[in-house]
Amino acid sequence: MQLTNRAKQVDRKPMTFLESIYLWNIMxxxxxxxxxxxxxxxxxxxxxxxxxxxxxxxxLHVLNRDAEGRENCTACGLCAVACPAEAITMEGAERLPGEEHLYREEKYAAKYEINMLRCIFCGLCEEACPKDAIYLSQTFAPANYGRKGFIYKKEELLIPHPVNEPEAYKKALGEKVNN
Amino acid sequence: MIDWWFLLEKTILIAGIIGLSFFIAMYTTYAERKVAAWLQDRRGPNRAGPFGIFQPLADGGKLFFKEEIIPLASNRFLFVLGPALAMITALITSSVIPWAAPFTTKGGTQIPMQVADVNMGILLVFSFVSVGVYGIMIGGWASNNKFSLMAAVRGASQMVSYELPMGMSLIAVLMMTGSLQMSTIVSYQAEHGWNIWYQPLGFLIFFICALAECNRTPFDLPEAENELNFGYHQEYSSMKLGFYLFAEYINMFISSAIMATLFFGGYDIPFVKEELWGLSPFWLTVISFGVFMAKISFFLFVFLWIRWTIPRFRYDQLMNLGWKKLIPLALINMVITAAVILYFKK
Amino acid sequence: MEIIEILFGILAFLAIFSALMVVVSKNPVHSVLWLIVTFFAISGHYILLNAQFLAIVNIIVYAGAIMVLFLFVIMLINLNRETAPQKNRWLKMAGGVAGGCLLLVLVAAFKEVGMAEKQKAVVNVGDIGLIKSLGKELFTKYLVPFEISSVLFLSAMVGAVVIGKKE
Known part of the structure; x- marks a missing residue:
């Protein structure tokens, strides 16, 4: 069976004298x-x-905030369910009075971890999220000396505050359009 | 009794030439990596200093600080002697090469830019090239490793077999110039035109043999790690390995210098008559030295260029090329040259 | 002392010492290496006598080519104490007698020639060892022996090829 038309018959003729000096081919x-x-x-x-x-x-994943700097995530767990590599763990908590400026809805993620060694960067978590709370940015995970360093906590994942640090926020947002 | 000025002059010259050899060899390693990169569409080392020019220092430093391993069952003295011999024989051949036009002082005395302008010039080079085999053999044997020993035998027989066509291709040149003295060969070429125009085949044979003598691609069997389990320096590490590799680069430099001297007019500046310039002798010496270095650099580049073009020969191919192709060719070249010279003399 | 005398002293000492070491060394590879040192010392003597061609050819042919073959063979058969042949006492005695005879003949011959006072080696003058005069002598006065010896070498080469060729 011929797969391509680039196949070439092997030439087994003995070398001529000129070829056996190799010089012309070397040139x-x-x-x-x-x-x-x-x-x-x-x-x-x-x-x-x-x-x-x-x-x-x-x-790398980014946990999103809204325009006032409140976290979008409600710890619903849909991303963890959607994740084929089971890289996401989270724990939910109830928002207390006085924390309205921190969390957008009544429930929030007290703990949110992604194991970057397990993650396959398929983006299913982003698709599963009903709140637009997680998306995949345009950077990749830097090298690290230990396995522990690859388990990203909320501090590493959370996007910078849009009001307090607008510059860093813009940079982290990248080319994604926030809507 | 002892001419102190003479001694001083020669000491300075020797120190200068050895320093130059080391410097050039250092930067040939850098050039090797750069040229390799360029020929493969890469950039090459560019981190150590601007354009990576401190790379050879970094490499040397690395070699110095690596762990030195001497095999337990090896012969310690000979194990150390091997790389030292390789280095010494590489350096010693530079003594008969005329590096620049002789410098005439105001008093009218001529100071030759050559350590020893001996009667036997080119033969001396050959004798030390043939002694250079011992660096390989002793190193390979003293490692007490059968692969090193086989590689040493391989390397030594390679060098011995390529010395023959090298010498024979040279005989044609020597018949034309009628002298073994390097300075005479250079001045002959300045008068009659470079030898390359009369001896293109001789040069080709000489060049191929120089590649083989320096263990350069396509004859770099000592580097054949995958197919031959490495060369005679298999057991060496640290700076002793560095000495072997460095000696190889010095050999490249010296053989480039010899090729430039024998076939490309040495320090002769092409296309001009130097006497018509009316330059001061100092500048004449400097310029001729520059021209000579330019020729050497060109050959060094060709060495590197060939390395990144041609795959290496198998051992039987190497021996076939040496004994069945190059020696007959060199003999034919010799006979034809002799006949032509005889015809013109009559 | 003249500088040449100092050089001669050093070279002579080196030559004799290394020649002794060739005989004395237990390891055959060391013997070969000492023999190479001997050749270099002798080449040094040639240079002192202004025979540059002889000096260089001595290094090329003996130190550079023949000793390499010696080294090849000795390294490959890898002699050591276990594989060394048993030395017969009679063989040792026979060797001693033969060596003694050679020494006797040599001493007698030198005594007969009487080179003690009359003939001193001339240092650093004369051009008989230079390539030009040597070539002239070889190709005029000694042309026939020279050519015969070259035919001998050629036939030896052909013989080596014939033996080395596979049937």
Whole structure:
């Protein structure tokens, strides 16, 4: 069965004298290599330059806040159920009076952890969320020396406060449109 | 009794040449990595200093601080002697190369830019190249490892077999110049045109043999880690391994210098008559040195260029090429040259 | 003392010492290495006599080529104390007698020649060891022996190829 039309019959003719000196073919090869000296380099100088991601890139998770800085998450658990890798754990808690500026609804996530070693960055949590509380940003998890460092807590996941730190908030938001 | 000025002059020259050899060898390692990267559409080392120019220092430092391992059952003295011999023989060959036009002082005395302008010039180079085999053999044997020993035998027979066509290709050149003295060969070429125009085949053979003598690709069997389980320096680590590798780069530098001297006019500046310039002798020496270094750099680049183009030979192919192709070719070249010289002399 | 005398002293000491070490060393590889040192010392003597060509050829041919083959063989058969052949007492005695005879003949021959006072080696002058005069001598006066010896080498080479060739 032929898969492609690029297949080539192996040539088993004995080498002619000219071929057995190798010289002409070596010259040809050297012509090819020297032409690469003047080609554009494929390398990206990583820490200084970064490769641009596509708009639908799924990177690290972010827990969202609304425009006043209140957390969207209600600890409903839909994301944890949707997660095929079972990377998400959470614990819910009731909002106390006086905490209205912190949490948007009566229930909130007291604990919210994502294990980045388990996560496959499929984005199903983002799709499952009814409150637009979690989405996948355009950065990826940096290297770490221990497994513990890969379990991201709420402090690491939460987006910066839009009123108190508008700059950081904008940066974390990236190209996602918040609606 | 002892001419102190002479001694001082030569000491300075020797120190300068050894320093130069080390410096060039250092930066050949850097150039190797850079050229390799460029030929493969990469950027190469660019972190240590601007454009990565301190990379060789970083590499050397790394080698120095690595753990030194001497195999328990090895012969300690010979194990240390091996890399030292490789280094010494690599450095010693530089003594007969004329590095620049002789410098004439105001008093009219000429100071040659050459450590020893001996009668036997090129033969001396050959003798030390042939002694260079011991660095490989002793190192490989003293490691007390059968793979090292086999690699040593392989490397030594490679060097011995490629010395033959190298010498034979040279005989044609020597018949033309009629002298073994390096300075005479250079001045002959300045007068009659470079040897490369008369001896292109001889140069080709010499160049291929130089690649084999320096253990460069496509003859770099000691580097064949996957297929031959590494070369004679398998048991070496730290700076002793560094010495072997460094000696290889110095060999490259010296053999480039010898090729430039024998076939490309040495320090002769092409296309011009130096006498018509009326330059001061100091500047003439400096410029001719620069020209010589440019020629050497070109050859060094070709060494690197070939390395990233050609895959390595199998051992039987290597021996076939040496004994069945290069030696007959060199012999034919020799006979033809002799016939032509005889025809023109009559 | 002249500088040449100092050099001669050093070289002579080195040559004799390393030649003794060739015989004395237990390890055959060490013997070969000491023999190489001996060749270098002798080459040094040649240079003192202004025979540069001989010095270099001595290094190329003996130190560079022949000793490499010696080293090949000795390294590959890897002699050590267990595999060393048993030394017969009679064999030892025979060796001693043979060596003594050779020494006797040599001493007698030198005494007969009487080179003690009359002929001193001339240092650093003369050009008989330089390539030009050597070549002239070889290709005029000694042309026939030279060519015969080269034919001998050629036939040896052909013989080696014939033996080495697979049937």
């Amino acid at each position: 040809k090869g050297m012509g090819i290599t020297i032409s690469h000296l003047f080609k554009k380099k494929a390398t990206i100088n990583y820490p200084e330059q970064t490769r641009s991601f596509s708009k639908v890139f799924r990177g």
